[in-house]
Amino acid sequence: MNVRNYVRFEFFSIPENIAFARSCVGAFASQLDCTLEDVEEIKLVVSEAVSNCIIHGYENNPTQMITVIVSIDDHGVLEIVVEDRGRGIEDLPRAMEATYSSDPTRMGLGFTFMKSFTDDMQVDTAPGKGTTVRLRRSFLKNEEALA
Amino acid sequence: MSLEFKKVRSTLVVRVSGEMDMLIADKMRAEIDKRIDDRNIKNLVLNLEKVTFMDSSGLGVVIGRYKRITAKQGRMFIVGARPQVEKILFFSGVNRLVPLYKSEQEVINI
Structure with a gap:
């Protein structure tokens, strides 16, 4: 399997960068034959994954780094x-259970959204080393339909 | 994100613009709570017409306000949610707690 396109970026673990990350990945995904609805779902899963890094991974420490890699x-x-x-x-x-959250102000649906809106x-x-979330979603049908 | 507040008798109408994520969650929570804690406010209408994005942090703000308003025997309504926001509200089951309406007028007519 060949990688057709690849982008990697790193940023500080601050909430201001969540919108940046999801917009970048949304823009990257839109080169695939996907609908606006698909792009919205991609943005949602990125938002959840990056929020988890900030809140849970780094416990709101703003000087740590988050890496996002996207490829097609x-x-x-x-x-x-x-x-x-x-x-x-x-x-x-336990962290993957819907409605479980170690933070009472959040819904605990982060992983549920990530799982539901990807394949x-x-x-x-x-513990102590970090977390990597790898999400895959196929747009094969859309591409084939147009071929 | 911006918030616009309007009081209609004992109902607080909050018109939200922008993206509801972790960045705005704390501010939004604080701004709304200081107004719903007013003893003259009983019900809450959250107008999401101009909300272009919502994730689980945004949902947390919605559900938290629902808990607060029902704790004082009030009712909460959501109006004008766009399809992508509506999908999240349905997916999470929030729509079973907080009824969704098309417009503020529809809620006022209840």
Whole structure:
């Protein structure tokens, strides 16, 4: 499988950068044959992944770095990787439960949204080492339909 | 993000513009809460016509205000949610707690 396009960017773990990250990935995704609705869903999952890094990974420490890598392969699959080098997740199955949140002001739906609006989600985490979320979504059907 | 407030008898109408994410969540929570804590306010109408994006942090603001207003026996309504915002409200089940209407006028006529 060949990578058709690839972008990697890094930014401070501050809430101001959430909109930046989702807009960048949304713009990148729009080169695929996707609908505006698809782009909105992509922006949502990026927003959730980056918010998790800031709140949970770095516990609102603004001087840490978040990395976002997006790529498109020649089968029309968009891959989004969001990584932090923060505290990691101790109990991953629990963190993935809908409505579980260690922060009472949030809905605890971050992972649920990420899982629901992509085709595949993989989370690699280790306490004290950080978390990498890898999300994949195929736009193959859309591309084939136009071919 | 900007907030515009209007009081109609015992109902507080909040018109929100912009994107509802973690960046604005704290400010929005604080601005709305200091007004709904007024004992003359019983109900809350959240007008989301101009909200272009909402994630789970934005949803947290909605559900938190719902809890606060129902704790004082009031009612909450959402009006004018765009399709992408409406999808999030339905997906999370928030629509089962907070009814959605097309316009402020529709709610006022209830």
